[in-house]
Amino acid sequence: MSLILALALQTAASPGVERPKERVPTDVRRVTIIVRDIENSLQVYRDVVGLKVNYDAVVETSGVALPAGRPGAKARLVLLNGNDPWIGWVGLMQWVDPPLEGPEDYPKRMTFGGHVIVMNTDDVDGRCAAAAKVPNVTVTAPPRLQQYPGRNGGPPIRVRGCNFFDPDGTLIEMNQILK
Template structure:
């Protein structure tokens, strides 16, 4: 077993992008992350580290997640997979793994993974209606109209709603939450909600 194989297996099992631990204490924001959501007085036991998407065409996915949404590639390699820990593909298959981050250097990352040799069979067209087990990824941006318009031009994107005002009840009796957002399926059937928080 090569060092790269061991590293890849550890990353897939632990959800880590590097062999280092997150610092025990991190700087807390001065204000709540959102109205009605307080910063925990003590660190919670778990961070939502990353969501990894198994994709048909990783270059096409990069055109969305990197070029349109604006995430930054921080890792790009070919790994050997077991087919067990991550139950996909055949044991010993090669897959390309790309990790992208937004503004936080630790949480909220997106992974893209495409099996190269042998390939995973294409499942065919994805459904255009969601059901149990479906995934919605909500992302925040300062230019929702521009990013939604650019996403709509990419191959494989299915827009389900153009940018429009959405109003949600506030948390804990607080003011309404007002966002402008659009919704679309990515090239592999993951529903993306792009939001811009309004004052």
């Protein structure tokens, strides 16, 4: 089982996983994905996945702290969240003035520096079918049942899930944890 999947499945309701006695010093707030076409990406993260837009603005970039674009360039930043108001957000950022140069091909395979976002959902079949209809989304695995060994001798972990690349190369694993 991948480390990413293992971390995604560690919730308070998961057998064999206990709430930490002490908080760790860091929360993962969000991942921001640089995109070619923010409206197309919103079709994935807002319309298919079901995240809620909580911020949408054009910002001036330094080209230094975030080493992309040139100093003073303008980028549209959209932040989306799931059920937690503090952690687990996804940011989408598109350079609009001037546009950011990038690869023309849409990804079909992962390589070094690639990443996977694992998300739990209540309707994996419906969300995966909707994702397949978004332009430039590549489905790599349709919905299927997966079973992983349980934690600490617990029962097996049963997951129905699918995988697809968003239009800019982020691999999304949509899961529905089964009982």
